[in-house]
Amino acid sequence: MTEDLPAQISALLARCGEGDRLALARLLSLLEREPAAEGFIRTQLDSTPAKSAFVIGFTGAPGAGKSSLINALLPEACQSGAKVAVLAVDPSSPVSGGALLGDRVRMQGHSQGANVFIRSMASRGENGGLTRTTETAIRLLALGGWNQILVETLGIGQVELDIVNLATTVVVVLTPGWGDSFQANKAGLTEVGDVFVINKADKEGLNQTRVDLQDSLSLLSSTIAPVIAETVATTGQGIAELWQTIRSQTTAMTDAGLIDQRRSLRQSKLVEKALLRHLESQLKELLASETGKSVLSDIARGKLTLEEAYRKLVTKL
Ligand SMILES: Nc1nc2c(ncn2[C@@H]2O[C@H](COP(=O)(O)OP(=O)(O)O)[C@@H](O)[C@H]2O)c(=O)[nH]1
Ligand SMILES: [Mg+2]
Structure with missing residues (x-):
């Protein structure tokens, strides 16, 4: 079941957006009980108006x-x-x-x-x-x-x-x-x-x-x-x-203007969090790639300083 969790969530979100309360209740239960669900729901919500x-x-x-x-x-x-x-x-x-x-x-x-x-x-x-x-x-x-x-x-x-x-x-x-x-x-x-x-x-x-x-x-x-x-x-x-x-x-x-101020503060925090998640997953990919692995082993063997390794990796990002 966990395998099709993203697909399941995406179908539920579509129904929820049409005002289906059962779909909403199901999503809230997933959010509460299924540790993996939160991230999927969040990512999909980020791309929904x-x-x-x-x-x-x-x-x-x-x-x-x-x-x-x-x-x-x-x-x-x-x-x-x-x-x-x-x-x-x-x-x-x-x-x-x-x-x-x-x-x-x-x-x-x-x-x-x-x-x-x-x-x-x-x-x-x-x-x-x-x-x-x-x-x-x-x-x-x-x-x-x-x-x-x-x-x-x-x-x-x-x-x-x-x-x-x-x-x-x-x-x-x-x-x-x-x-x-x-x-x-x-x-x-x-x-x-x-x-x-x-x-x-x-x-x-x-x-x-x-x-x-x-x-x-x-x-x-x-x-x-x-x-x-x-x-x-x-x-x-x-x-x-x-x-x-x-x-x-x-x-x-x-x-x-206080309500607008709070709203835009919340929105910018959401954008910041979405960016951080995005960067983090790219970083993980990079470190697991051939380039990433060779840089990491170069550091371990003393062929690169941390500063040099950091510069190499940042340009890849
Ligand atoms: N005397 C009195 N008791 C109240 C009043 N409002 C709530 N209660 C009682 O206080 C208790 C706690 O209320 P509750 O709404 O569960 O508090 P919560 O924990 O803040 O959600 C319950 O037994 C209520 O009946 C009030 O205005 N006067
Ligand atoms: Mg209460």
């Missing part, structure tokens, strides 16, 4: 209420007639982990709708793998015509903050008592957010958290000041307002 999508990243500590918020926001997001996808990224759970199942069940109320697509993804866990997989998953969702993509990810550690960079708009989810939490994590989160939600506004400590947050945000110098919203995800309190806030903040960021 990209479709634009609005990606909202939700990040915050476990239990802050990210899944509950996304669940409550789904009807709002769908109202505009958008095709809304939810991608819950779990950096810790194995593929069939319990946390993912919990998220699935919680968000399942909506999964039957033709305009909603919900998917959890686990990580294979290797260095940078999660960011790469998530990025490819988002590109697949966009290809499938899902033009509003809500991504849930944990707001701890660099990998998670990297994922946040894939989003158009970043929503940081906090809860009362946040002011007491640990400093390094706080700084990281305040820097990435465009919208800050204090969820569980029904709990004690709301006012203190609002003051702490305003203090932290006042230290930042951003073109567009981040905004604060307060919600109770479980009752729906503040949810419609939060959606409006996300929309108006995104409009303000678009008008200031």
Whole structure:
């Protein structure tokens, strides 16, 4: 089966581009489970015109209420007639982990709708793998015509903050008592957010958290000041307002050119990565060729210095 993986992927991508959700689901499963699939999908996506999508990243500590918020926001997001996808990224759970199942069940109320697509993804866990997989998953969702993509990810550690960079708009989810939490994590989160939600506004400590947050945000110098919203995800309190806030903040960021800036930064990173992959495979070919082998053996026998060998090889590239 692995032999015809590229052909299989190419057929699935064509169907996915026509809006076939089964093909999309199959591609996401391959991405998650088949180590070789990611590279093939990526290479083929690179030669497919990209479709634009609005990606909202939700990040915050476990239990802050990210899944509950996304669940409550789904009807709002769908109202505009958008095709809304939810991608819950779990950096810790194995593929069939319990946390993912919990998220699935919680968000399942909506999964039957033709305009909603919900998917959890686990990580294979290797260095940078999660960011790469998530990025490819988002590109697949966009290809499938899902033009509003809500991504849930944990707001701890660099990998998670990297994922946040894939989003158009970043929503940081906090809860009362946040002011007491640990400093390094706080700084990281305040820097990435465009919208800050204090969820569980029904709990004690709301006012203190609002003051702490305003203090932290006042230290930042951003073109567009981040905004604060307060919600109770479980009752729906503040949810419609939060959606409006996300929309108006995104409009303000678009008008200031920030969204375009982020998009072109992401695009140039994609181009850079594609170039690096290309160069790397050419380099491997060169080293395995007759020329490459003879240069390598000349170095080993002291007939060429490293500098001379390098020059010889670079001209071949
Ligand atoms: N009291 C209260 N509980 C909430 C609120 N939002 C979520 N929860 C509960 O907090 C727990 C964790 O929520 P979840 O959405 O799974 O958090 P996540 O880990 O950030 O995705 C669940 O038991 C929710 O029912 C809220 O606004 N108020
Ligand atoms: Mg969750």
